[in-house]
Amino acid sequence: MFLVSLLVGTVAIRLGAQVLVDRDTGNRRALATALIGAAAYALVGYLLGWVPVLGPLLMLLAWVGVINWQYPGGWGTAAGIGVTAWLVAVGVLFGLAQVGIVSAQAVGVPGA
Template identity: 45%
Template sequence: MLSFIGSVVGFIVSLLIGALGIYIGARVVTGTDDYGYALITAIVGSVIGGIVAVLLGWLFGWIVILVAWIWVINWRYPGGWGNAIGIGLIGWLSVVVITYVLAILDVLTFSSLGIPGV
């Protein structure tokens, strides 16, 4: 039971950090200032990424999951694929920095991430 609770807490923390990364990326690229919107985007991205991983991940690996994640960002934010890639890249870098700082402070481990491929 403790393992299950730890998994749920880990998922929630990863989701919140991933959403923060998307929020930062969207704020920089599109000027969108809505963490709730980023959180919904992260949830949808997580679900779509999971479905794609189960259906196609064995065939193409993480790249198809990353494309699905960028597709969700493109669907949720204005500006097309270029903006979606920019949001994703800034979001990914933000999550790496946030996780690194939290791991140094011994709050998280480096495996606590909310963006694919990290």
């Protein structure tokens, strides 16, 4: 399950980056972004996730920060990659969940 979720997260981030950065960004970078982003999201969640409103916002900011660190274009592009990755992951996971392959979660993409 972890590997399928990580694969979906990696593909979603790569597609988001390809759409917004407009060049081939590579699978390794997308995989690293998914893993590091998931770790940053979880760490901030562990430390501050209990704080109403601010905790979840900081968790999301940490994830987008990892995308910003990995890809060119600044915070706006990173946020766009994040939104695109989320949409792709939700769509893929919804389809896989409908046929009973996975549950609707993805490692590396918050809320998916």
